[in-house]
Amino acid sequence: MIELQNVTVTAKPDAVLLDDVSLTLDAPTTAIIGENGSGKSTLAKVLAGLLDYTGSATINDVEISTGRKHLTGRVGMIIANAAAQVIMPSVAEDVALSLRHLPKDQRPAKLDAVLAEHDLTDLADRPALSLSSGQLQRLALASVLATNPEVLIADEPTTMLDARYAKLVEHQLFASPERQVVLITHDMALAARCDDIIWVHDATIAHRGPDAIQQYLEHIG
Numbered sequence: 179m180i181e182l183q184n185v186t187v188t189a190k191p192d193a194v195l196l197d198d199v200s201l202t203l204d205a206p207t208t209a210i211i212g213e214n215g216s217g218k219s220t221l222a223k224v225l226a227g228l229l230d231y232t233g234s235a236t237i238n239d240v241e242i243s244t245g246r247k248h249l250t251g252r253v254g255m256i257i258a259n260a261a262a263q264v265i266m267p268s269v270a271e272d273v274a275l276s277l278r279h280l281p282k283d284q285r286p287a288k289l290d291a292v293l294a295e296h297d298l299t300d301l302a303d304r305p306a307l308s309l310s311s312g313q314l315q316r317l318a319l320a321s322v323l324a325t326n327p328e329v330l331i332a333d334e335p336t337t338m339l340d341a342r343y344a345k346l347v348e349h350q351l352f353a354s355p356e357r358q359v360v361l362i363t364h365d366m367a368l369a370a371r372c373d374d375i376i377w378v379h380d381a382t383i384a385h386r387g388p389d390a391i392q393q394y395l396e397h398i399g
């Protein structure tokens with residue numbers, strides 16, 4: 179469960195990126211929708227422990243700002259710019275880095291399984307930075323899911339993908355009922371699949387619930 183109480187994020191000199199947001203996220207899957215620049219990624223970065231905030235933000239009762247050590251490995255995030263997230267030289271090495279939580283003897287088989295599941299086997303030995311944007315995005319997801327996080331924050335995880343891979347990734351995002359997924363997306367069909375939908379507007383929550391998509395679409399015309 180994710181709980182935000184009066185969360186505000188500011189940037190110098192006087193920008194308010196998130197304005198006094200209070201929110202409980204307890205559905206298995208939540209979509210965050212809204213216009214460019216409305217504050218969605220800011221909210222995602224707060225949840226992933228990447229931004230300072232005032233107020234309180236907890237994941238499974240751990241305050242994010244002070245509990246990063248407890249949340250490491252339990253909260254995974256795919257950032258919007260997936261290329262920046264891939265840190266190891268090759269595809270296989272990047273995924274392997276995410277398997278350190280497993281006993282050593284289990285890692286090779288798991289690595290093969292993860293590569294196969296994400297259709298990355300043929301790319302295993304490729305330098306990660308030689309991948310296309312969509313391949314990089316799929317690698318970022320594979321590496322994050324390989325850590326088996328309790329909570330996944332996915333910021334536009336399908337933007338670079340063709341229809342086939344968008345479908346595969348969609349399946350992977352919704353595959354584990356025990357994992358809480360928070361999905362930032364401009365894809366309204368993907369948002370509609372989520373159990374809860376939140377429309378962020380002007381650094382705050384404009385609307386929440388099943389009709390949030392409709393309200394948002396009416397707003398943007």
Ligand SMILES: Nc1ncnc2c1ncn2[C@@H]1O[C@H](COP(=O)(O)OP(=O)(O)OP(=O)(O)O)[C@@H](O)[C@H]1O
Pocket residue numbers: 189190193194195212213214215216217218219220221
């Ligand atoms: N360091 C900063 N200083 C000033 N403004 C910032 C800073 N970081 C982000 N912003 C602004 O905060 C607003 C919210 O940004 P955010 O990335 O959360 O938007 P978003 O809803 O994710 O948009 P998009 O759909 O384009 O990804 C934007 O107007 C952005 O320009």
